[in-house]
Amino acid sequence: MTAALAASWSATMRYAREAADHFWCAVEDRCPGTLPEREAAVFLAAFGRLVSGGDDPAGRAALSAVLGRACRRYRLLPHLLTVEAALVATVSRHARWTPELAGAWVGAARRATAAVSRAAEQAGDGPPWWPAQVVDHDRAADGIAVVTARPWRRLAFRPGQALPVCTERRPGRWRWYSPANAPRPDGTVELHVRAVAAVSRTLVHRVRPGDRIWLGPPRSIGLTLDPASNADLLLVAGGTGLAPLRALVEQVAALGRRGYRTDDVDALLHRLVYELGERTRLLDDTRGENDRIKRALRAWQAEVREADGARAPEAVPDSPSRPGPDGRRAAVR
Structure with missing residues (x-):
């Protein structure tokens, strides 16, 4: 049912x-x-x-x-x-x-x-969601957007937390995102979104400045820092997973510890976002080339089978390797 x-x-x-x-x-x-x-x-x-x-x-x-x-x-x-x-x-x-x-x-x-x-x-006390207006939408790379929203009332969160997000274009569909910034004086929240499923595709391709979204109650996911700690940090992430780490570095820079400067951190992270977009493009090109190679190899196998009078297997990926014209064996997987 x-x-x-x-x-x-x-x-x-x-x-x-x-x-x-x-x-x-x-x-x-x-x-x-x-x-x-x-x-x-x-x-x-x-x-x-x-x-x-x-x-x-x-x-x-x-x-x-x-x-x-x-x-x-x-x-x-x-x-x-x-x-x-x-x-x-x-x-x-x-x-x-x-x-x-x-x-x-x-x-x-x-x-x-x-x-x-x-x-x-x-659940703690407080509002279940915060209406917010999208104030900036930057297509940082193909399939990736930086969405900046300003809640109508201040949303208190800690760097490294995640919060549910919903857009009025997809009512009832809530997805977790980690803010890519520490709390700001103007209250804005920055989200790094890769277009993968319905909600993320909407946030990347359809949402525009002036649109309304909803931000849910923040939740800790094991990434928050103790502000009093002065321990060294090793932060590792890939793709839009950089978002909560940027918020953590901003927190550290704002505390004036370890000699980090916020401007330097922003320059580094913007470069990483650019590199992410370039690597995504190159990966797509590589996948396309791999598909072309597979098609060529399948065509070659078909010619070999026809020449040998062999019956083609039902599924090429699961078929055993077959000898080529030069005696070597090959299979497409």
């Missing part, structure tokens, strides 16, 4: 605004004064996405983190049965409803609220 859940949720999100209004009214009718109306659309998109099962483990963890904080913030934990019922009633208005689909949604919603309850136990 996973496919049916996903399809019915997709049908519901075609009417996102109407669905959010119905969901909020259902919650407000039974639990007045809990979920703010202005937050209903973000909450519903995240909750419906979690229940419909359309995410990988990291995505579900991000959804649970923001929903757990939201239920804690808006005092919804004692009313999760009402939240479940409101979601099921909302989906039933927009999907082709059957008893089997209704049962699947009820069961999936129950499992999702259990996960949200566990996440709420670990």
Whole structure:
């Protein structure tokens, strides 16, 4: 029933605004004064996405983190049965409803609220998400963007932490990113994004300055530093994994330790981003050349088989090596 859940949720999100209004009214009718109306659309998109099962483990963890904080913030934990019922009633208005689909949604919603309850136990106090405006979008390299956003209210985080991010172009889809900067006086947050999946491709190719995104509660991932420590650092990363390390180096430079200067750090990291783009381009060229070589070798093998009167194997990659015209053996893998 996973496919049916996903399809019915997709049908519901075609009417996102109407669905959010119905969901909020259902919650407000039974639990007045809990979920703010202005937050209903973000909450519903995240909750419906979690229940419909359309995410990988990291995505579900991000959804649970923001929903757990939201239920804690808006005092919804004692009313999760009402939240479940409101979601099921909302989906039933927009999907082709059957008893089997209704049962699947009820069961999936129950499992999702259990996960949200566990996440709420670990969530701290504070907002579940921070609306932010994209103020700069720099295509640093092919398929890579540096996205700078300014939250509407200050977001406190520590260098090396990760936070869930969602764009209004992909409602309900939250992904983890580590800010590439230490906290700034203007409150802006810089994200380094490589276009890989739906959310990252949207952030790289479609998001523009002026767009709105949401930033979730920061979470430690084992990279934060003790500000009082003066121990040496060895920082190793590749690709956009440089982002949290840049934030750590900025933290160290701001503390005035080890002789680092922020301008030097910025120059180094911008050079690394450029090199990353160049290496990505070269890797793509190399893969293209490898594909051409493979096609040529397969054509040569076909000619050898035809000359030998041999029957071609069903799958070339799994076939044993065959002798070439010069007696040597070769196979394409």
